[in-house]
Amino acid sequence: MTSSYGLEGRAAVVTGATRGIGRAVAERLAAAGALVCVTARDADEVRRTAAELGGIGVSGSVADPGHLRDVTDTALREFGRIDVVVNNAATNQPYGPLMDADPGAWREAFAVNVEAPLRLVQGAWHGWMREHGGSVVNICTEGAGHVGPNVGAYGTSKAALLHLTQQLAGELAPKVRVNSVSPGLVRTEMARFVWEAGEEQLAAGLPLGRIGEPADVARAVVWLASDAAEWITGADLLVDGGTRVRTAHSAREYAVHDRLRSYAPPRS
Numbered sequence: 129m130t131s132s133y134g135l136e137g138r139a140a141v142v143t144g145a146t147r148g149i150g151r152a153v154a155e156r157l158a159a160a161g162a163l164v165c166v167t168a169r170d171a172d173e174v175r176r177t178a179a180e181l182g183g184i185g186v187s188g189s190v191a192d193p194g195h196l197r198d199v200t201d202t203a204l205r206e207f208g209r210i211d212v213v214v215n216n217a218a219t220n221q222p223y224g225p226l227m228d229a230d231p232g233a234w235r236e237a238f239a240v241n242v243e244a245p246l247r248l249v250q251g252a253w254h255g256w257m258r259e260h261g262g263s264v265v266n267i268c269t270e271g272a273g274h275v276g277p278n279v280g281a282y283g284t285s286k287a288a289l290l291h292l293t294q295q296l297a298g299e300l301a302p303k304v305r306v307n308s309v310s311p312g313l314v315r316t317e318m319a320r321f322v323w324e325a326g327e328e329q330l331a332a333g334l335p336l337g338r339i340g341e342p343a344d345v346a347r348a349v350v351w352l353a354s355d356a357a358e359w360i361t362g363a364d365l366l367v368d369g370g371t372r373v374r375t376a377h378s379a380r381e382y383a384v385h386d387r388l389r390s391y392a393p394p395r396s
């Protein structure tokens with residue numbers, strides 16, 4: 129059963145919502161009675177997802193500021209409000225040692241993972257939230273709390289998003305609450321290269337005994353976005369099956385880092 133948490137009739141924008149965590153978040157928001165606007169680059173997938181959730185969709189890359197303006201304009205035109213923004217779309221590229229990081233791919237990582245969340249919140253703030261209030265949830269990662277092999281661009285940009293979350297929480301209070309959710313390893317396309325081969329070994333090293341499912345993260349996001357969390361801002365909610373506390377649980381090596389170290393991306 130889904131509690132509506134006061135989300136009935138509210139309007140929410142979820143970026144990167146055609147699959148994985150974003151899709152689960154959008155589904156749960158819709159089930160709680162919210163009007164949802166979903167985004168992603170693949171226009172057919174956006175249309176399909178919007179239709180399945182009874183919401184609307186706007187296709188494009190969050191790296192494009194014009195697309196983000198289109199998202200807020202469309203949501204305001206169709207719903208007349210934007211109460212919730214979930215900044216979920218992200219890239220884990222460029223993958224590899226930082227000394228080999230291509231400058232264009234590095235800029236793209238920051239455009240998608242850091243700048244886009246700021247631009248979208250600016251649009252929602254000026255169009256609705258400054259006057260009426262609202263809440264923002266940024267999807268970070270458990271990995272932003274430490275360093276890891278080959279994920280330097282991803283980790284650095286997500287650590288910046290964590291900082292941005294706290295800065296915005298201070299600047300936009302009391303009208304708008306801004307929080308983040310930091311998932312551990314979750315069964316999605318983005319992380320398939322980590323979990324697909326040898327999931328049992330990964331699960332065995334986690335205190336809660338399994339990798340995450342998109343719904344595990346979605347429940348936390350929707351709760352934080354809702355009035356149930358009305359006195360919470362600037363917080364980061366770890367949803368990681370105990371990844372951070374694993375060293376008190378078992379002496380196993382951290383299998384995620386083994387995967388990241390040994391993974392060789394296909395040449396494009």
Ligand SMILES: NC(=O)c1ccc[n+]([C@@H]2O[C@H](COP(=O)([O-])OP(=O)(O)OC[C@H]3O[C@@H](n4cnc5c(N)ncnc54)[C@H](OP(=O)(O)O)[C@@H]3O)[C@@H](O)[C@H]2O)c1
Pocket residue numbers: 143144145146147148149150167168169170173188189190191215216217218219240267268269270310311312313314315316317318319
């Ligand atoms: N899965 C994990 O283990 C894990 C762990 C920690 C944090 N996270 C975070 O969770 C969030 C969701 O990841 P996920 O694992 O659910 O990924 P996913 O299954 O690959 O889904 C990504 C979604 O974002 C869209 N997207 C990708 N790039 C985009 C762009 N530039 N502009 C607009 N939409 C874009 C994708 O659709 P299109 O390809 O059509 O654009 C898709 O809808 C990300 O912020 C990720 O960093 C994931």
